[in-house]
Amino acid sequence: MQELQERTFVMVKPDGVCRGLIGEVLSRIERRGLKVVAMKMVWLDEERARMHYAEHADKPFFSSLVSFITSGPVVCMVVEGRNAIRAMRSLCGSTNPIEAHAGTMRGDLALDIGRNVVHASDSPASAEREISIHFDPAEILDYERCEESWLYE
Numbered sequence: 001m002q003e004l005q006e007r008t009f010v011m012v013k014p015d016g017v018c019r020g021l022i023g024e025v026l027s028r029i030e031r032r033g034l035k036v037v038a039m040k041m042v043w044l045d046e047e048r049a050r051m052h053y054a055e056h057a058d059k060p061f062f063s064s065l066v067s068f069i070t071s072g073p074v075v076c077m078v079v080e081g082r083n084a085i086r087a088m089r090s091l092c093g094s095t096n097p098i099e100a101h102a103g104t105m106r107g108d109l110a111l112d113i114g115r116n117v118v119h120a121s122d123s124p125a126s127a128e129r130e131i132s133i134h135f136d137p138a139e140i141l142d143y144e145r146c147e148e149s150w151l152y153e
Helices: 014-018 022-032 046-052 062-069 084-092 105-109 124-134
Strands: 005-012 035-042 074-082 118-120
Touching (some): 005 084, 005 124, 014 074, 022 074, 022 084, 046 062, 046 124, 084 118
Antiparallel strands (some): 005 074
16 A cells, blocks of 8 residues: 555544643654644634534534534644654544553543543545635744654564
8 A cells, every 4th residue: 555645634532632632642653753733722612613524514412522522622723744644643543532442541531431631633525625724824834853864664
């Protein structure tokens, strides 16, 4: 399978922010070799939360998703690297923390599916859509980390 340089959207959810896990999440992303090219802390309003979770609008848990994600500040990021979407999903672990493997963020840091610390886009289409909801193109930076030559062949 060909490795793809790509960008994905990552969010430290209100539970992760309020529990002081921003640094832990960021550290795991960077230690993996992924590059943060945009980051900001915001308190999402209901409109943006509804846009973010639009694919779940017809599901019974939609209103609880919106209520939770607007209940406190979040940290939004654009993360870049080869196969960044798959790499981030692997770092996060299963959506249900009880099923997440030890060593993943959810497996190590969460116990409840509704409070699972972090969100990461699940596909290129979702990543593109979510990035466009939370960031203007001018907010996404292009730079090279000094160790990039040691990460990839």
